[in-house]
Amino acid sequence: MTKVTILGASGGVGQPLSLLLKLSPYITELSLYDLRNVEGVSKDLSHINTNSKCTGHGEIDIEKALKGANLVIIPAGVPRRPGMSRDDLFKINAKIVKSLVSYTGKFAPGARILIISNPVNSMVPIAVEQLKLMGKFQPGNVVGVTMLDLVRAETFVVDFLGEDSTLDKTKMDKDITVIGGHSGNTIVPVFLNKKLGETLKMKKCYDEFIHRVQFGGDEVVKAKDGAGSATLSMALAGYKFAEEILRSLHKAKSTMTTIPAFVYLPGISNGKEVQEKVGNKNLEYIALPVNLVYGSVASIDTTVLDNLTSEETKLLNIAVKELIGNIDKGKKFIIGASKL
Numbered sequence: 042m043t044k045v046t047i048l049g050a051s052g053g054v055g056q057p058l059s060l061l062l063k064l065s066p067y068i069t070e071l072s073l074y075d076l077r078n079v080e081g082v083s084k085d086l087s088h089i090n091t092n093s094k095c096t097g098h099g100e101i102d103i104e105k106a107l108k109g110a111n112l113v114i115i116p117a118g119v120p121r122r123p124g125m126s127r128d129d130l131f132k133i134n135a136k137i138v139k140s141l142v143s144y145t146g147k148f149a150p151g152a153r154i155l156i157i158s159n160p161v162n163s164m165v166p167i168a169v170e171q172l173k174l175m176g177k178f179q180p181g182n183v184v185g186v187t188m189l190d191l192v193r194a195e196t197f198v199v200d201f202l203g204e205d206s207t208l209d210k211t212k213m214d215k216d217i218t219v220i221g222g223h224s225g226n227t228i229v230p231v232f233l234n235k236k237l238g239e240t241l242k243m244k245k246c247y248d249e250f251i252h253r254v255q256f257g258g259d260e261v262v263k264a265k266d267g268a269g270s271a272t273l274s275m276a277l278a279g280y281k282f283a284e285e286i287l288r289s290l291h292k293a294k295s296t297m298t299t300i301p302a303f304v305y306l307p308g309i310s311n312g313k314e315v316q317e318k319v320g321n322k323n324l325e326y327i328a329l330p331v332n333l334v335y336g337s338v339a340s341i342d343t344t345v346l347d348n349l350t351s352e353e354t355k356l357l358n359i360a361v362k363e364l365i366g367n368i369d370k371g372k373k374f375i376i377g378a379s380k381l
């Protein structure tokens with residue numbers, strides 16, 4: 042029996058993500074929670090004849106939504122409008138994430154928790170500190186979803202290199218990964234296949250490629266013109282990541298070469314090694330390829346940090362500086378400036 046709960050299931054991300062998860066063979070109960078329209082969404086999905094039953098839960102029903110959940114995914118919160126940064130969402134989304142993570146700690150303390158709500162760089166520290174305060178924090182169980190950055194990087198590299206390239210478009214995660222965080226300069230694409238990076242440089246489009254990956258979210262916000270941010274591509278990315286967690290829970294083989302996630306380093310076996318390799322012992326969170334065991338992050342694949350080019354190192358150093366501020370902001374929201 043595997044129960045997956047989506048908190049914020051009626052939203053732009055929540056609905057298509059729920060649809061994709063309804064197709065997962067690993068889920069027996071898909072539990073949807075939202076403050077609005079959840080009865081309609083869950084009834085609609087419940088007519089799909091797949092493995093899982095789909096249940097819907099409104100505001101007063103959060104205990105039922107969460108009880109027994111193995112995996113909790115949180116896309117609840119407001120999205121950006123043109124002219125806004127992800128950090129502009131902090132005030133509203135921090136309260137939402139804090140409250141939903143508290144309920145998760147209370148009613149589903151063993152669940153793996155995936156944070157989609159923005160700004161991810163600050164929302165994950167909020168989730169971790171809140172669970173620590175409650176005495177419910179389990180290292181490796183709380184991660185921020187940065188998979189959309191990898192999905193974009195895989196897509197854009199093919200866009201830049203053209204149709205006649207010999208690339209396998211469906212398996213690009215062996216060639217590229219994305220590390221750092223999830224906002225602008227904190228997003229750092231890294232080539233595992235160095236030849237591809239070199240080719241982009243030769244074609245004089247490396248910088249443009251990096252910019253597109255770092256600011257791909259803005260492209261969508263601009264195109265949607267006030268109607269929100271990425272929802273469909275995010276649903277696909279969230280589904281891909283959730284499926285990897287579910288495969289790991291079910292001891293099935295991963296389909297990916299690298300699985301990036303934004304993680305809390307002190308909670309991970311080789312977290313210290315990462316801090317040393319990044320050159321900052323105070324860095325508590327970063328997105329890197331992770332190794333999963335039973336759906337939890339057991340360790341980090343640090344090989345990516347051993348083979349950075351000078352450009353990638355420069356980008357990572359810029360990212361780390363910005364990340365530290367984002368992380369502190371999230372921590373302070375829970376534990377207060379005086380205790381830091």
Ligand SMILES: NC(=O)c1ccc[n+]([C@@H]2O[C@H](COP(=O)([O-])OP(=O)(O)OC[C@H]3O[C@@H](n4cnc5c(N)ncnc54)[C@H](O)[C@@H]3O)[C@@H](O)[C@H]2O)c1
Binds near residue numbers: 050074
């Ligand atoms: N990590 C990423 O790569 C990524 C990508 C896309 C979007 N996002 C973020 O995901 C979030 C959601 O985006 P969206 O487009 O789905 O927004 P949306 O407004 O369409 O949906 C958000 C949903 O959350 C619900 N909600 C709000 N407060 C809630 C609460 N306390 N409990 C339960 N549900 C609650 C709303 O009712 C709504 O249905 C945003 O913060 C956005 O920035 C992150």
Ligand SMILES: O=C(O)C[C@H](O)C(=O)O
Binds near residue numbers: 262271
């Ligand atoms: O850009 C946003 O605000 C949403 C999301 O983080 C994205 O990268 O598309």
